[in-house]
Amino acid sequence: MDAMGFGMGNCCLQVTFQACSIAEARYLYDQLATICPLVMALSAAAPFYRGYVSDIDCRWEVISASVDDRTKEERGEKPLKNNKYRINKSRYDSIDSYLSTCGEKYNDIDLTIDKEICSQLTKEGIDPLLAQHIAHLFIRDPLTLFEEKIHLDDANESDHFENIQSTNWQTMRFKPPPPNSDIGWRVEFRPMEVQLTDFENSAYVVFVVLLTRVILSYKLDFLIPLSKVDENMKAAQKRDSVRQGMFYFKKDICKAGIAAVDGCYTTLNGTEGELEEYTLMSIDTIINGKEGVFPGLLPILNSYLENMEVDVDTRCTILNYLKLIKKRASGELMTSARWLREFVSNHPDYKHDSVITDKINYDLMVKCNQIANGQTSCPELVGFTTSKTKPSGSKMTV
Incomplete structure (x- = not known):
């Protein structure tokens, strides 16, 4: 590379x-x-x-x-x-x-x-x-x-x-x-x-x-x-x-x-x-x-x-975000890297030789796409069982 x-x-x-x-x-x-x-x-x-x-x-x-x-x-x-x-x-x-x-x-x-x-x-x-x-x-x-x-x-x-x-x-x-x-x-x-x-x-x-x-x-x-x-x-x-x-x-x-x-x-x-x-x-x-x-x-x-004037809906949304950070830091939820590793490690085609075959790669991409589009749940990654999120750009200005 x-x-x-x-x-x-x-x-x-x-x-x-x-x-x-x-x-x-x-x-x-x-x-x-x-x-x-x-x-x-x-x-x-x-x-x-x-x-x-x-x-x-x-x-x-x-x-x-x-x-x-x-x-x-x-x-x-x-x-x-x-x-x-x-x-x-x-x-x-x-x-x-x-x-x-x-x-x-x-x-x-x-x-x-x-x-x-x-x-x-x-x-x-x-x-x-x-x-x-x-x-x-x-x-x-x-x-x-x-x-x-x-x-x-x-x-x-x-x-x-x-x-x-x-x-x-x-x-x-x-x-x-x-x-x-x-x-x-x-x-x-x-x-x-x-x-x-x-x-x-x-x-x-x-x-x-x-x-x-x-x-x-x-x-x-x-x-x-x-x-x-x-x-x-x-x-x-x-x-x-x-x-x-x-x-x-x-x-x-x-x-x-x-x-x-x-x-x-x-x-x-x-x-x-x-x-x-x-x-x-x-x-x-x-x-x-x-x-x-x-x-x-x-x-x-x-x-x-607690010292800011934040409406209830916004506060709940923020707390859900911070809960993800909390559980990632404690290890209760997986990082994306850990989840990816476990997917490959548990794939029936994986031979524990560090090689990601075309089949493993394809199945992983399908699974990632489903999670990103909210078509399947991944509670071990995000902490809840349903997701309606859709992918968007990755760069933000605040």
């Missing part, structure tokens, strides 16, 4: 959020980056590739490798001669730096940048954190170029920037406003995998939307060293990581004495030692909570909803 023609974009459920300011966008970008591995594991739906059962549940590393255009020099396998940079990751990978001032101290991984571009940006008044983020994007070459898009008025068109921006596929994307537009600062949440039904897709989108509201309303702080987020990304892709995996997460996400500083939040009464700030937790503990260990994201969301 060394090209993009196998439909990599069809695996993704991505959500773009509008922020009220650049500071809020940067704060959300950082906080959500720590959530990316967890929600990717929760939405895991890609265990098969090229007719074989794999030992991973998510698409991320597969796509990362398929669009990795680094040379041997850029990978560090040969001395630099024809290339300018050593580049640590594929252009499809987790983020490489936090953008808010409160995230700066957690930027503990090497960041390769175009120093000339970074200098140009800082001279024009862009702060160092944002300047290095942009300068990091521009260490890559454009992948495509259209003849009519070569000579542009860069003061009024952003196509040259978007050419680079849109081919750096990271877990989060920071999206500046287009010129001559009333569109504001946005952040895109990109790690989720698309599900079989509208109900499931809606549940994941609503969960992340509500999480952004809670982050901003309660001034939550999920930040941990970026190297630990990278470790979480690796753990999230492993088979059945929802039930088996352990993930680094901040222990105290709502510390006392928190004050707003330039759109981010910092502790006034000193900080704990790094090793005390975060610890390994299961997804069940992070999402649902565990007494004496962690309050859980869902209980915090429910507390937020």
Whole structure:
């Protein structure tokens, strides 16, 4: 799968959020980056590739490798001669730096940048954190170029920037406003995998939307060293990581004495030692909570909803969505990846040799189509016995 023609974009459920300011966008970008591995594991739906059962549940590393255009020099396998940079990751990978001032101290991984571009940006008044983020994007070459898009008025068109921006596929994307537009600062949440039904897709989108509201309303702080987020990304892709995996997460996400500083939040009464700030937790503990260990994201969301004026019908719908997330996190309901594995494993033609035959593949596609169109029930996947959902697009803007 060394090209993009196998439909990599069809695996993704991505959500773009509008922020009220650049500071809020940067704060959300950082906080959500720590959530990316967890929600990717929760939405895991890609265990098969090229007719074989794999030992991973998510698409991320597969796509990362398929669009990795680094040379041997850029990978560090040969001395630099024809290339300018050593580049640590594929252009499809987790983020490489936090953008808010409160995230700066957690930027503990090497960041390769175009120093000339970074200098140009800082001279024009862009702060160092944002300047290095942009300068990091521009260490890559454009992948495509259209003849009519070569000579542009860069003061009024952003196509040259978007050419680079849109081919750096990271877990989060920071999206500046287009010129001559009333569109504001946005952040895109990109790690989720698309599900079989509208109900499931809606549940994941609503969960992340509500999480952004809670982050901003309660001034939550999920930040941990970026190297630990990278470790979480690796753990999230492993088979059945929802039930088996352990993930680094901040222990105290709502510390006392928190004050707003330039759109981010910092502790006034000193900080704990790094090793005390975060610890390994299961997804069940992070999402649902565990007494004496962690309050859980869902209980915090429910507390937020109780203080909001939400009509009964909407509240019931939201609670059904959150119930799916709760049961996926606890293992009571299967992830899509686990359900797919069990279908193949229990198929009479499967010989336990990792080979998905044409017959198995056809029967699986028929079953998936029936579930997606509400023609058959799948309570082990969605938690109820009937479904009237129909498939729709997989990308939403909130």
